[in-house]
Amino acid sequence: NAGVTQTPKFQVLKTGQSMTLQCAQDMNHEYMSWYRQDPGMGLRLIHYSVGAGITDQGEVPNGYNVSRSTTEDFPLRLLSAAPSQTSVYFCASSFDGCSYNEQFFGPGTRLTVL
């Protein structure tokens, strides 16, 4: 199993550009989520999904869109990048949303918006 994979590892954007961060898992997990991690702020939940076709907003959803058309993939779209979106982005998955299931995290995407 590859686990949770994220692409790209690094990305530089200009203000106003759009892009999609990719996340995939091969563990047949139902629950997937996106976080951003900023210095001094910890991990903050952006969006999450409890299964294909179902998504919901987390703590900081503004400026981001998600969709979940398959169990395996959960892409995160930046509609119009802003410098405030400079961060490290982590995707995570677990078997389901129940509390006893550990989340597996991807290696992260480091995004810089100029």
Add this chain to the structure above:
Amino acid sequence: EDQVTQSPEALRLQEGESSSLNCSYTVSGLRGLFWYRQDPGKGPEFLFTLYSAGEEKEKERLKATLTKKESFLHITAPKPEDSATYLCAGMNRDDKIIFGKGTRLHILP
């Protein structure tokens, strides 16, 4: 508002010097309290889930405990390889997971 607060922000210990990390939480309908370890440049790695007050779990030199308001991560006789950031998180009744800001632990040889 759901909140998870970790203390201290940073902790330096000598090898073999035991200590505890604190996680205070106010999470609506807590469904689980998680501990993760994160090494620089990597994603968090799962350590424990605790469900109810009084529960304890152990893994090597780490032991996690839970009360109705706090969780503690006890580190016994730590080694330099235990150096990392330790993250605490709570899952609320709506399946949302709220993370604390972490404690950076540095074990000196």
